[in-house]
Amino acid sequence: MKPAPFAYRRPGSLADAVAALAGDAGAKVLAGGQSLVPLLSMRLAAPSMLVDINAIPGLDTITADDIGVTVGALARHADVLASDDVRRVQPLVPMALSRVAHATIRNRGTTVGSLVHADAAAEMPVVLTLLGGSLEVVGPSGSRTVPAHELYVGPLECCLHHDEIAVSAFFPALAPGAGVAFDEIARRHGDYALVGAAALVDGDSVKVGYLSVADVPTVVDLSGVPDDRLGDVALEHLDPADDVHATADYRAQLVRVLTARVVRSAREGTR
């Protein structure tokens, strides 16, 4: 199918983009389009206006320093993944990005778009939540910083207002002595994962974030849990579901296997 008609705006500045969004309650931001365009073509969404942010200068920056990694709204997954600075400062970002779709999708899709899209089966919302990152958001009344733990309110739903634009995401740096790991199981290379897990180990602190086993990206604190109980304790906080791709039982088993795997590999990778 083809998308339903919409008004199209391609503003050249952030202020014009925010004004366009504020002027139409049915307007939506178009970034890489790798999630939005399929929804439009399947007519699962029919916004009255698309505000294409791709012509706004200065939004495609990727910077990394001792504090962390800042990714602009137009930085494509592929460019973030290819950045040596990002890899050095927060290796969990490229570990997870390499599992986001295929290279061709990553050439166009944006990391910030994926964070706003808030798919519980997506890799990057879990990474942002696990690391305690944030989104920088601009709206009609100025800018604000939204911490990851406030961002995700429901399936495919984040707390941004319809007239707000996320301009960048911040992923804190990996602390000296800490370790991270990411793994997932998908039916086919490049598919959304049946279950995915990201671990952050820092001294006695052990945290694991999960995708595809709860309505929102979910991080479980597993500090002090014996190694043979990690997955079972995590499952007390998760809600694996049946669907055409896998049974709930199989997903629960993947949680056990992946939890053990990512915690072990994050410990091995501590620096």
Added chain:
Amino acid sequence: MTEERHDVVLTVNGTAHPVRVPGRRLLSDALRHDLGLTGTHVGCEHGVCGACTVLVDGRPVRSCLMFAVSAQDSEITTVEGLTGSDGSLGPVQQAFLECHGLQCGFCTPGFLTTITAGLRDNPSPTHEEARDMVAGNLCRCTGYQNIVKAVERAAELARDGAPRVHPADPPEPESGQLAYEERDDDNASTGLGG
């Protein structure tokens, strides 16, 4: 209610094409219907199959997941742009011909564009890298083995600057030279794609 239309210039294979399109016109449809460049194929229309892949500023992108109006500031290369101005085949096209890298050909334009960009970034891929290069494209005919061979052959051709073959003048079949006679056991297939 008449739908709003936008005047944009699409730069495709080095030629500027002015078009007037509604915002919702997919780039894939603009290429095929507005410009008549039907080499770009449309399979799934939601980003999964890769048949519609074109190069946008040199990078492989799904043309079914981009609006034509969003492409106005970009240089687009379609499969038609991979051929020399005299109609001779590009190295990836020639490798597909030699290695029997296609059957029905529906998926082929997406593979050709993807591999062209892939070999530019990595001119000497290992076997694993060659497989990875085409991992985002689906083919329901070939079983992929000959497509991977074609990636490796195209790398050779591009490196050696081998003479190009005109499509109307394919190489004479010489015994032992046809790629399909060299098929591995794992590809002695019935044509059921993997």
